[in-house]
Amino acid sequence: MTVAANDTALAEETFAGHPKGLFNLFFTEMWERFSYYGMRAILVLYMVAAVSDGGLALTNKEAGQIYGLYTMAVYLSALAGGFIGDKVFGARRAVLLGGIIIAFGHFTIAFASTITLFIGMVLIVLGTGLLKPNMATIVGALYKPGDMRRDAGFSIFYMGVNVGAMFAPLVCGYLAQGEEFKAWLSSVGISPHVSWHFGFAAAGIGMVIGLIxxxxxxxxxxxxxLKTKAAPAAVVETSTTAEFLSRDEWRRLGAIAVLFVFxxxxxxxxxxGGSSLNIFASKCVDNTIFGWSFPSTWLQTFQAGFIVLFAPVISMVWLKLGDKQPTAPTKFAIGIVLLGLGISLMVPASMLAAQGKVSPLWLIGVFLFECLGELCLSPVGLSTVTKLAPARFASLTMGAWYLSISIGNYTAGSLSGLFDEKNPSGMTTLFGSMAVSALVATVLMALLVPMVKKLMGNIK
Incomplete structure (x- = not known):
């Protein structure tokens, strides 16, 4: 890929105060996330569904373990993908190749068999590893060092993630669970049991649109x-990473390490949201409106919809505050306490589930608080890593950041394996423990804010 001088000038033009290239990445990421969250919305439900309903009839524990391993691998692969983007293909080529592999993965799962499910999951893991860290690297490359628009730009980019995630459960969930769609399949001579695979195919189509x-x-x-960042020859031949990173660079990596844990x-x-809460929505929530049953996966639309609604607000707040806005570690503390408040709502919801199906408003409330927390933490984390990472290891460091998300996803799958919709007291204990953990982490993060600010140096 080559770029003419007038293309470079075009890249410097702005729209709504941001580089125009941001909006290419916004829509590309929107469709890639449509594909990911479309599959995520139905994956666990497909695995626990009875064979007579076209599912795999796995236990909650088995499905949770597979879900955790899969989502862990998706983000773990970003570590290698970041290195490949830095040193081999360049970030842009890595994104293109990754998107192609992701699309093939979804279309493979569209064929109804256990083997194609796991082959498709492997392809999605490999493709996402190439695409995710390098997309974020390109976003960061659109802004010059010290540009105060960077955090706001990542918030806009992050809104693209959630526009795709908002529509994905509506489309893929309806194709997988919708009674009207299943009836139509039957009317044309197709078994309604394969409806799950129409949902998986729709996810693949979304990725193709993103590539276009x-x-x-x-x-x-x-x-x-476009450019790869080759290490200096002398470094390759005689030095280790420790020897050619400056003291300030190590301190900044230390700041990233603290945020990594939280x-x-x-x-x-x-x-x-994609595992235990997904099953809770399917088994314990009243999903009827005026006698019409909507797919339980549709509730996941609120998880992303709130982010779409509030992302512009948060972005404007950060821009308005400018130099007076909270530091990155403070934003992390705010995000974690909001997360804790959200999951704490599942304690009374679980108690009420012992008496019958509960209102969907409980889950909607959980998603509201969690998504406000996500807006304070996730885009800020991405932006902070691009600012603190050594320039020659930008994508590699971003890949390492996705490693923290990978570990979190694996832990999520392990925790969801403890979920049992037939044991309300166990549900209460599980969600209560999560809420307490989040509130304790908030206090610890608040105490560590001064230290992290010191490690960050003059980077804000």
Whole structure:
């Protein structure tokens, strides 16, 4: 890929105060996340569904373990993908190749068999590892060092993630669970038991649309993400990483390490949305409106919908505050306490579930608090890593950041394996423990704010 001088100038043009290239990445990421969250919305439900309903009839524990391993691998692969983007392909080529592999993965799962499910999951893991860290690297490359628009830009980018995640459960969930769609399949001679696989196919189509956007609008990116960053020859031959990182760079990596730990906890609780809360919605929530039953996966739309609603608000708040806005570690503490308040609502909801199906408003409330917390933590984490990471290891460091999300996702799957919708007291204990853990972590993060600020130096 080559870029002419006029393309570079085009990349410097702005729209709504941000580089135009940001909006290419916004829509590309939107469709990639549509594919990911479309599959996420139905994966666990497909695995625990009875064979007579087209599912795999796995236990909650088995499905939780597979879900945790899969989502862990998705983000763990970002570590290698970041290195490949830095040193081999360049970030932009890595994104393109990753998207192609992801699409093939979803289309593989669209064929109804256990083997194709696991082959498809492996392909999605590999593709996402290439795409995720390098997308964030390209976003960071659109802004010059010290540009105060960076956090706001990542918030806008993050809103794209959640626009895709908002519509994915509606489309993929309806195709997988919708009674009307199943009836239509029967009317044309297709077994309604394969409806799950129409949902998986829709996820693949979303990724293809994202690739089309990325390629056709590439000129808006200028040179961002095209070049690989080869290490100096002398370093390759004689030095270790420790020897060619400066003292300030090590201190900044130390700040990332502290945030890394708290990021694990956040995602371990947040990702219950795709596992235990997903099963809770299917088994314990009254999903009827005026006699019409909607797919339980539709409730996951609120998880992303609130972010779409509030992301512009949070972005404007950070821009308005400018230099007076809270520091990154303070934003992390705010995000974790909001997460804790959200999951704490599942304690009374679990108690009420012992008496019968509960109102969907309980889950909607959980998603509201969790998503406000996510907006204070996740885009800020991405932005902070791009600011603190050594320039020659930008994608590699971003890949390491996704490792924390990977560990959090694996922990989420392990925790969800303890969920049993037939044991209300066990549900209460499980969700109560998560809430207490989040509140304790908030206090610890608040106490560590001065130390993290010192490690960050003059980076804000």
């Amino acid at each position: 956007v990325f390629v056709t609008q590439a000129r808006l990116l200028g040179t961002a993400g 990021n694990i906890l956040f995602w371990a609780i947040y990702e219950q």
